[in-house]
Amino acid sequence: MKILFIHGLASSGAYKMASSLRILLKPEAVIAPDLPIEPFAALDLLEDICRREQPELVAGLSLGGFLAQKLRGRRKILVNPDLEVSRLLSTMKGEVKYLSPRQDGAQSFFITEEICEGYRQLEKTQFDGLDDAERAITRGLFALDDEIVRCGPLFERYYPGCATYYPGRHLPVFPELKQHLVPIAKALANEY
Numbered sequence: 174m175k176i177l178f179i180h181g182l183a184s185s186g187a188y189k190m191a192s193s194l195r196i197l198l199k200p201e202a203v204i205a206p207d208l209p210i211e212p213f214a215a216l217d218l219l220e221d222i223c224r225r226e227q228p229e230l231v232a233g234l235s236l237g238g239f240l241a242q243k244l245r246g247r248r249k250i251l252v253n254p255d256l257e258v259s260r261l262l263s264t265m266k267g268e269v270k271y272l273s274p275r276q277d278g279a280q281s282f283f284i285t286e287e288i289c290e291g292y293r294q295l296e297k298t299q300f301d302g303l304d305d306a307e308r309a310i311t312r313g314l315f316a317l318d319d320e321i322v323r324c325g326p327l328f329e330r331y332y333p334g335c336a337t338y339y340p341g342r343h344l345p346v347f348p349e350l351k352q353h354l355v356p357i358a359k360a361l362a363n364e365y
Contacts, residue, residue, distance in 0.1 A: 177228035179237030212291040
């Protein structure tokens with residue numbers, strides 16, 4: 174199995190969840206790109222990777238979960254997806270430091286009003302074109318004690334019966350991924 178991991182805000186493909194997926198799911202490959210902060214550039218990059226690499230599973234964390242949802246036709250697990258990311262970004266305008274190393278060596282990035290507006294535009298269409306086939310291949314994994322994002326109810330409105338909750342915080346740790354994400358990934362792999 175080939176997995177595309179989509180990191181969250183202020184992170185990179187080197188984030189520890191990518192390593193956890195390599196250990197827990199033992200895929201043939203985990204593709205974990207560093208994303209640009211610009212929403213349409215990030216989405217274009219992800220769609221290009223999906224065309225070229227044909228991953229069997231997409232796992233997106235937080236902002237990465239929001240972007241993963243836009244990859245229609247792909248089996249995916251959205252982990253604590255921030256489905257209203259423009260709200261958070263609006264509170265963070267200015268320079269932001271990256272929390273994990275990036276391949277280009279960048280240490281920080283800037284959140285501007287234009288970036289926020291780009292995410293607002295994507296949010297307006299994020300549920301467009303949803304059908305039963307898409308719901309069948311999309312799962313959400315939500316922390317009960319998420320201190321940053323609480324989008325479980327919004328997800329459940331559009332993906333009824335597709336959410337799982339786990340006791341934990343926004344950034345899941347290895348044992349939580351092992352106990353809660355792995356069974357979802359295996360079920361998705363076996364269903365299709």
